[in-house]
Amino acid sequence: MHPDRTALGEVAAVSVGVTVAVVVVFALGVLGLARPEGTRARQDGTSALGLGQATLCFLACAAVVAYGIHLIVPQFH
Structure with a gap:
């Protein structure tokens, strides 16, 4: 058994x-x-622009995590 080192x-x-x-x-x-x-x-010290930036960034992180879970859990396929 030889592992595929490129992969x-x-x-x-x-x-x-x-x-x-x-x-x-x-x-x-x-x-x-x-x-x-x-x-x-x-x-509270935050701006609307900063709050929008934070919301988009945290949603992007959540989407990446959800996609990773989708790839790992076989019942989602």
Whole structure:
């Protein structure tokens, strides 16, 4: 039995790439919540633009996680 090293390398590269991408998108979402923007900031210190950025980033992270679960669980196929 000989493992296919090319396929193993592809899987490793894609998993590292997706992991880094999800971490960066999540960090951008946290940044959107943490940074007030000038006079448009609301009472709690966040702006509408930052809140929208955070919402989109967190939804993208949730979509990637849901897709990963869909790939792993056989009942979803």
